[in-house]
Amino acid sequence: MSDSGFQDEGRQRLQKVLANAGVASRRVCEDYIVAGRVRVNGVVVTELGTRVDPESDLVDVDGTAIQLDATKRYVMLNKPTGVVSSMKDDQGRPDLRRFTKDWPERLYNVGRLDAETSGLLVLTNDGGLAHVLAHPSFGVTKVYIAKVEDRVTPQTIAKLTAGIELDDGPIAADKARLLDASGQSSLVELTLHSGRNRIVRRMMAAVGHPVRELVRRQFGPLHLGTLPAGRARELTTVERGALLTLARRDAPSPGADPQP
Template structure:
């Protein structure tokens, strides 16, 4: 059994104190009967609680997952072309989760999945400036002038990209491995930026979101985030 105001708070209606006010104002029914008693106890599993005409239920438990997405999967809940989605990799999770942002079909690496809409919004929206770090292999060797153009913003799809970071990690005669950091996430943005400076991407992998790193997680595998990792993301 559980006090009614505690149940309301756990369902996200209001704080316990505010829930007590709602009860006292005759806005709550339990099994069809208005309840005003503040110490009233209910069975959360069986009693029907109505607040302002709408039934309330426990919030679904928030789930936070980190995945090393392989190429060949789309970051959508479903796909009109019947391609495999990242949700096919987390079938053992009973809660309904969804990807935070996207990674292209041909891009691998760090992907977060959750049912926490507030956190998802914070990590996706550019105004919070969450840095995403990628390792890309590109054709040729970018010149310093081309790197500066990349860093200072490029016009793609009728908008100017925000400031970005890029550095060459290694190169051969026909390709370079570069580290790229951006805080936007527009469709195929890094590929389009590299195309713009004349060095198309041949492979792309995201390795970090903010300070959260992919680490040694194997391709196609996932794990639940640790408490300190969740707390870090919520502090952003």
Template structure:
């Protein structure tokens, strides 16, 4: 049965749909010897689909892991600078897993990894508005005005953010701790939002993703999601 190429690539676990579209646009995908185009469909049982000259692999059994990413690890499968990457922490798991979104080098906490490109696409797409909650330690105090700005949305260099939810604010010496929930996934978004309202972040930890939390995991540990948890994610 014919399906869109970006979906076939995602289901094969090579990349998300969005990344697969970039590969197609760059001419890295061919179907029966012809360079593919965005929107093209193919039948994996009848057509010869190549990515970078290699046959499209058969889909792996779907795997979805919840990892407690430590500080100092790059959210990627490989790093050109030779820094540790999150897939170094997965031990003997043989599936080709890719991070869902990213946490920057100095951010710790909950990170999902999967070979289910369809699931990764759903969770990453802005229209699904998946909530991501961070424990934030910021320098100084959070004023009422700064809180209102975060909750209304902050104007950043790449445009205004959606409103965030601020909760559990507490002062601790010269710092303030709070929980911040966002529904987007821009680069360094939480840090940039807080900086924009005059409250630089000194520690950042993602503690929840939709209904999932870290539970008893320690930094560097991971667990596989249950079929029921995966089904709930797909229903978001």
């Protein structure tokens, strides 16, 4: 029976869609398909005549998600201190709008950093991705570097990973590392997947080392690198693939037929 019923308007040949997404030339993309390296909605596809809808189907090559919908924008911002994580602040404080004016799309932040914390924020118009990555149950890993008061000991680092009790329940760092302890302050690197409010500041205060400065260096697979404070840039193809792969990891496949 012909599959022409699925070849409705908006659906395109898979190799063309992959080539348009910058994966490789159309000929190389055909080789990928035949070799079984391409999946559509979680199912390996080897037929060159396969058609997909770039706006709804999820495609990956060698397990890395491919961005097909060109209307979606993904931006990394190094948020400076003194800026609230909002597109419009009711109290008139500096917000994120100044960093999005170079893009025509309406971008929104994925999660939040408090006003006095700097570092990596993702801005996007992909609401589905933003919801998944910001949801506490998804547990996206974040890496922070905190400059804290006084000299932190190895025993304190061990306490952070073993777990401490806060007002809203117990918490433990996935990883904790002492980077420097000299003079009247220390540098501590904390890796967490918690999305609780001001969690790093509250954890460090609980072990007797209030935070002086705090920066988020990593969000999931994304690294801040050398991006200066107050600057924003689009994610690279590799970064987009890594972020989309993470977001799709536990997501149900769209368009999947529930019938056997």
